[in-house]
Amino acid sequence: MAKTSLRGRNTCASVSAFSLDAQPAQLDKVVSRIFRPLFANGSASLIFPSIPRLARLYRLFGKIRRTINPMTFMEAILREILYDSSGYTARMECNRKIHFQPGQYFLGNHPDNVEEILPVPLYPVALLDPMLPLAPCPSNWQAGNRILLRGPFGNGFHLPEESLRVALFDWEGLAHLLVPLMQRALSQQAAVVLYASVPPSNLPPEVEVLPLEALSESFEWCDYLAGVIHRDSLAEFYQATGWKHSLHLPAHAEVLVHTPMPCGGMGDCGVCAVLEKRDWRLACKDGPVFSLHHLEVA
Ligand code: FES
Known part of the structure; x- marks a missing residue:
């Protein structure tokens, strides 16, 4: 059972987290500790007997939600395609506001194209765009297309709130995925340096750009390092940088591993497998952002 504090500001969240794995008797005890002071006139006793049943329902709905979420489509209209040296970016108009974390991904389908069966992974390339800008956009998509989107999925970047010196790197023309x-x-007022051969066209003006060859120098000053790379280039990357056994990486060092994700974790197809030091991981579920300290090269 997870140890969850019941003091503090977020009492409702604590109750929700606790109810995930609490036994009904324990749940009764905890809930009574919270609500008894609020219902000192005795009306709380009307509520307590139904709490275990509610907890079971809550768990059931949680399971259903986790199963249905990856299958839920949002319809979007592709309004504009932007092209720069990094490739195509699609600006999507969605009928609702979508929240995502930098590094998370969407799966997109062009349902009117019968040849396009498998979805493609798409990453947001800006946080503050009224439309949803996603890349890399397939070259056969066109403005006006109806696109079915699912997401956001996966684990994004874990930028510590206290980080003030951020170094980012792009190994092969995917720097726009780092813009969010x-x-x-x-x-959060951090100084940001991008090590890349080709900076993205939507690069924020505050970001300094340095050549990729100077990347190892960033270890001396940055407190957070993050990058983006194709999975198939990982071996070449480690060979070129000599990082495989590096003890000098900053404590917070992550990389977004870009790879095909045809099933998005629904079928466990394994196409998106990435090797970590302890085991194989799935980029669609465990990534696409991985710790550089944990990655291994096959
Ligand atoms: S895309 Fe199928 S398991 Fe990841």
Whole structure:
């Protein structure tokens, strides 16, 4: 059973977290500790008997929600396609506001194209755009297309709130996928340097750009390091940087591993497998952002 504090400001969240794995008798005890002072006139006793049943219902709905979520489509209209040296970016108009974390991904389908069966992974390339800008956009998509989106999925970047010196790297022309992370870092007043051969066209002006070859110098000053790379380039990356056994990486060092994700974790197809030191992981569920300290090269 998870140990959950019941004091503090977020009492409702604590009750929810606790009810995930609490036994009914324990749940009664905890809930009574919270509500008894509020219902000192005795009306609380009317509530307590139904709490275990509610907890069971809560767990059931949680399971249903986790199963249904990956299958729920949002319809979007592709309004504009932008092209720069990094490739195509699709700006989508969605009928609702979508919240995501830098590094999370969406799966997109063009349902009117019968040849396009498998969805493609798409990453947001800006935090503050009224439309949803996603890349890399397939070259056969066109403005006006109806796109079915699912997401956001996966684990994004874990930028510590106290980070003030952020170094980012792009190994092969995917730097635009790091722009939401840059914007998040700038919003917490961090200094941000991008090590890349080709900076993205929507690079925030506050971000300094340095050549990729100077990346190892960043270890001396940055307190957070993050990058983006194709999975198939990981071996070449480790060989070129000599990082495989590096003890000098900052404590917080992550990389977004870009790879096909045809089933998005619904079928456990394994196409998106990434090797970590202890085991294989699935980029669609465990990533696409991984700790650089844990990655291994096959
Ligand atoms: S995409 Fe199928 S398991 Fe990850």
